[in-house]
Amino acid sequence: MDSRNRIVVVGATSAIAEHCCRLWLQGAAAQLTLVARDAAKVERIAADLRVRSPASTIDVVTMDFLDTAAIRQLAQSSGAAGPIDIVLIAHGVLSVQATCESDLAACREALEVNAVSPALFAEAFAGELAKVGKGTICIIGSVAGDRGRKANYVYGSSKGLLSRYAEGMEHRFAGTGVRIVLAKPGPTDTPMAAALKAQGRRLASVEGVARDIVRAIAKGKPVVYAPWQWQWIMMIVRHLPRFVFNRLNI
Amino acid sequence: MRPVSSWGRLSAAPHDVVELTNRDSIARDIVGRGPGIAHGMGRSYGDSCLNPDGVLWTTTGLDRFIGFDQQTGRLTCESGVLLRDIQRLSIPRGWMLPVVPGTQLVTVGGAIANDVHGKNHHQTGTFGDHVLGLRLVRTDGEIVDCGPDLRSDWFAATVGGIGLTGLIAEAELQLRRTVGPWLEAETVAYSGLDEFFRLSDTSHPEWEHTVSWIDCTSTGELRGLFMRAKPAAGIDRPLPADRRIAMPLTPPFSLVNRLTLRPLNSFYYGLGKWRTGRQIVPYQPFLYPLDGILDWNRMYGPLGFFQYQCVVPERDAVREMLDAISRSGEGSVLAVLKTFGGQRPSGLLSFPMPGVTLALDFRNHARTAFLFERLDAIVSAAGGRLYLAKDARMKRPMFEAAYPRLAEFAAFRDPGMSSAMSRRLMGS
Ligand SMILES: Cc1cc2nc3c(=O)[nH]c(=O)nc-3n(C[C@H](O)[C@H](O)[C@H](O)COP(=O)(O)OP(=O)(O)OC[C@H]3O[C@@H](n4cnc5c(N)ncnc54)[C@H](O)[C@@H]3O)c2cc1C
Ligand SMILES: NC(=O)c1ccc[n+]([C@@H]2O[C@H](COP(=O)([O-])OP(=O)(O)OC[C@H]3O[C@@H](n4cnc5c(N)ncnc54)[C@H](OP(=O)(O)O)[C@@H]3O)[C@@H](O)[C@H]2O)c1
Numbered sequence A: 001m002d003s004r005n006r007i008v009v010v011g012a013t014s015a016i017a018e019h020c021c022r023l024w025l026q027g028a029a030a031q032l033t034l035v036a037r038d039a040a041k042v043e044r045i046a047a048d049l050r051v052r053s054p055a056s057t058i059d060v061v062t063m064d065f066l067d068t069a070a071i072r073q074l075a076q077s078s079g080a081a082g083p084i085d086i087v088l089i090a091h092g093v094l095s096v097q098a099t100c101e102s103d104l105a106a107c108r109e110a111l112e113v114n115a116v117s118p119a120l121f122a123e124a125f126a127g128e129l130a131k132v133g134k135g136t137i138c139i140i141g142s143v144a145g146d147r148g149r150k151a152n153y154v155y156g157s158s159k160g161l162l163s164r165y166a167e168g169m170e171h172r173f174a175g176t177g178v179r180i181v182l183a184k185p186g187p188t189d190t191p192m193a194a195a196l197k198a199q200g201r202r203l204a205s206v207e208g209v210a211r212d213i214v215r216a217i218a219k220g221k222p223v224v225y226a227p228w229q230w231q232w233i234m235m236i237v238r239h240l241p242r243f244v245f246n247r248l249n250i
Numbered sequence B: 001m002r003p004v005s006s007w008g009r010l011s012a013a014p015h016d017v018v019e020l021t022n023r024d025s026i027a028r029d030i031v032g033r034g035p036g037i038a039h040g041m042g043r044s045y046g047d048s049c050l051n052p053d054g055v056l057w058t059t060t061g062l063d064r065f066i067g068f069d070q071q072t073g074r075l076t077c078e079s080g081v082l083l084r085d086i087q088r089l090s091i092p093r094g095w096m097l098p099v100v101p102g103t104q105l106v107t108v109g110g111a112i113a114n115d116v117h118g119k120n121h122h123q124t125g126t127f128g129d130h131v132l133g134l135r136l137v138r139t140d141g142e143i144v145d146c147g148p149d150l151r152s153d154w155f156a157a158t159v160g161g162i163g164l165t166g167l168i169a170e171a172e173l174q175l176r177r178t179v180g181p182w183l184e185a186e187t188v189a190y191s192g193l194d195e196f197f198r199l200s201d202t203s204h205p206e207w208e209h210t211v212s213w214i215d216c217t218s219t220g221e222l223r224g225l226f227m228r229a230k231p232a233a234g235i236d237r238p239l240p241a242d243r244r245i246a247m248p249l250t251p252p253f254s255l256v257n258r259l260t261l262r263p264l265n266s267f268y269y270g271l272g273k274w275r276t277g278r279q280i281v282p283y284q285p286f287l288y289p290l291d292g293i294l295d296w297n298r299m300y301g302p303l304g305f306f307q308y309q310c311v312v313p314e315r316d317a318v319r320e321m322l323d324a325i326s327r328s329g330e331g332s333v334l335a336v337l338k339t340f341g342g343q344r345p346s347g348l349l350s351f352p353m354p355g356v357t358l359a360l361d362f363r364n365h366a367r368t369a370f371l372f373e374r375l376d377a378i379v380s381a382a383g384g385r386l387y388l389a390k391d392a393r394m395k396r397p398m399f400e401a402a403y404p405r406l407a408e409f410a411a412f413r414d415p416g417m418s419s420a421m422s423r424r425l426m427g428s
Helices: A015-027 A039-052 A068-080 A097-102 A104-132 A153-172 A191-198 A206-219 A230-239 B023-030 B083-093 B108-113 B152-158 B193-203 B261-274 B283-287 B296-300 B315-328 B366-381 B396-402 B406-410 B420-426
Strands: A005-010 A030-036 A057-062 A086-089 A134-140 A177-185 A223-226 B002-004 B013-019 B036-039 B055-058 B065-069 B074-078 B131-137 B143-146 B167-174 B182-191 B209-214 B223-231 B277-282 B305-312 B335-339 B356-363
Touching: A005 A015, A005 A068, A005 A104, A015 A030, A015 A039, A015 A086, A015 A206, A030 A039, A039 A057, A039 B023, A039 B065, A068 A104, A086 A104, A086 A206, A097 A104, A097 A153, A104 A134, A104 A153, A104 A177, A134 A153, A134 A206, A153 A177, A177 A206, A177 A230, A191 B013, A206 A223, A223 A230, B013 B036, B023 B131, B023 B167, B065 B083, B074 B083, B083 B108, B108 B167, B131 B152, B143 B152, B182 B193, B182 B261, B182 B283, B193 B209, B193 B223, B193 B315, B193 B335, B223 B261, B277 B283, B305 B315, B305 B366, B315 B356, B315 B366, B356 B366, B366 B396, B396 B420
Parallel strands: A005 A030, A005 A086, A030 A057, A086 A134, A134 A177, A177 A223, B013 B055, B036 B055
Antiparallel strands: B002 B013, B065 B074, B074 B167, B131 B143, B131 B167, B182 B223, B182 B277, B209 B223, B209 B335, B305 B356, B335 B356
16 A cells, blocks of 8 residues: 555645645655646646655646535545545635725635635545544634734634634544644745735744644644744734724734 | 845845746746846855845745756756755755855855856866756846757856846756765865965865865965865765754954954864864765854954955965965955866856965955955956955956956846946946
8 A cells, every 4th residue: 555645735836835745745755636726836836846756646636716516526536545644725815905995806805715715625625534534634824813903804804714613623523533733824934925025024934834834734733823932922912902902003 | 125135244235126936927027127136045245146226036936846857867947946955855866966166055046147166176167067058038028048059159148147148047957976975075284385286286186176274364384274075985874964053143343353363263273183184074064164154144243244256377376365465464264275177167257267266255344445456456467357256346447357258248138137246347
């Protein structure tokens, strides 16, 4: 039997996901399925990973991330090929709050890409993992999901939904071999944060964030902040009394 | 806009930084945005990778491999891939880069654009000699695929072309077979410049890597440590883990100054002398001695520092320069001397020529400016030149006299590419 880990990466063109893949293949050869919407972009990543790890098998799937039938089909065909060790759900978009407030179509799109779509993928793969009673699903949320803020609550609340979703799934699979990991990165140096970077914001390195996520997945840790300092910062932010919080311009 | 410095930390001017991440959309990303200049790891000491108040196209997001043929050792990758990552990938598979500079934290694009050399120049030439082909994207959207046998005029202009012919998107490199990550290294303590030349001449056929550290504060007889190494086969031990320390902050003044210079050099000499003899060592500390200390360039304080690297075809000029330096009381702990091989380099503006190269760091100080003038005069009189990867201050006439193929180069310039260096040395 093939002893290589079977890993499915949804939103594989995300910089964080790409670096997770590099780390996995650096450790050992794997069977990787990369799921994305942009065929050329994901092919470039697949070619890179094939050079880094010739002993790995890397497949590419392109699809519409809101197509429920396609999501179900992907999960089922992956599950049918054998037990899945890891599913990483990484896609997301840093929506512009002001645009979402004035344009409801943009608001809906942000909610769909950041909340609905990852939840659907998680649900579909949970069904497959449940059948074999093992495997790990990691969803990338965000520190922004810990408390709604005027600067980005459309994005933040989507990530908040993923927190509740992961929590519920963790409850559902308690006592089984299925693990749910929710990763909450802080601002990270990826294309998503290019605008923040231009404003001079300090960003965590994508390699470091990916390392924290890969480690949490290996351990099956239910919630991981990356870098870990955010855990304490967000604890304070979550506990700030309303009369203080509402005066903050964040 | 955000502040960007090069390795010498002489300036931190704001730049409009555009991060490239998709090799297939570079044309779209750069057309009509310039004039700008490509920026890799910013390991050049001077202003070749800077464009104050203008556009900088950073390439470290172009870090994907494209293909590797285990049989032939041909590697294709994007231009922002680090030499470190190529070594990590290829050495366990029995291949390695034929040419590496003194740090592996540079990009493939930067290594091509400065046509970098290593401690094995006398055997393997420059980085450009091992590039099989590259893809250049121009700011008018034109794509030029070139190599030693394909549009070779474009290739010769781009190798060593300090980013001025366009943006290198990807390159194909010929790696070289290796017996593994270990080197047999030897350090020989010597005194006198003649002894240095004798050691170089006798070592070159047998030893792949040669370089010499010198104590630039020596008065009277020069003292130095000659270091040479060659691949060691059949060594079967685990490589030590990467250990790195960092310079955590920038001190308020240069730690290298008139008070510390002499003791630091004596200390380094003493340390080296104590370690003379043959040893089996991993390739990293020998080839990249400074990579173990992150941000070491901060030790020169907030004003930054210069590196003066020249090559002179004749040996007497070296003696004159060393005299001038030791008399000035300025100098560095990182003075390096190496003789180049006789090959003609691939690029129109490549730095190496047959002769001796001398490289020293100097703090940024009024007194060093005066010394540089003196050194320039010696280099020019000897028919030598300064290395653009290190330069931040050369005057245009000296550049024009020292790089005879400049006129040929001009025809290949991309009008949308401009750096602080190109404006200083070429007027645009
Ligand atoms: C500790 C240390 C030791 C060194 N030792 C050596 C040595 O032994 N030998 C040696 O030769 N050099 C040496 N160097 C210099 C270094 O190798 C060169 O400066 C190298 O070019 C730096 O690469 P980079 O990726 O940092 O490029 P940058 O410094 O960012 O850029 C260098 C030049 O390349 C151009 N460029 C970068 N990427 C591209 C691209 N994709 N397309 C077109 N142009 C591009 C830039 O415009 C610029 O002109 C050393 C530097 C350090 C810091
Ligand atoms: N970077 C940060 O500061 C930060 C902080 C906290 C959390 N996160 C989260 O980390 C995850 C990874 O982001 P990243 O930082 O790696 O950013 P990234 O490199 O910009 O990746 C974003 C990913 O989302 C995909 N995507 C966006 N809209 C999509 C859509 N409509 N349909 C399908 N895919 C879509 C992108 O696909 P294309 O490549 O096709 O565009 C890309 O794969 C995201 O969930 C993000 O919210 C990031």
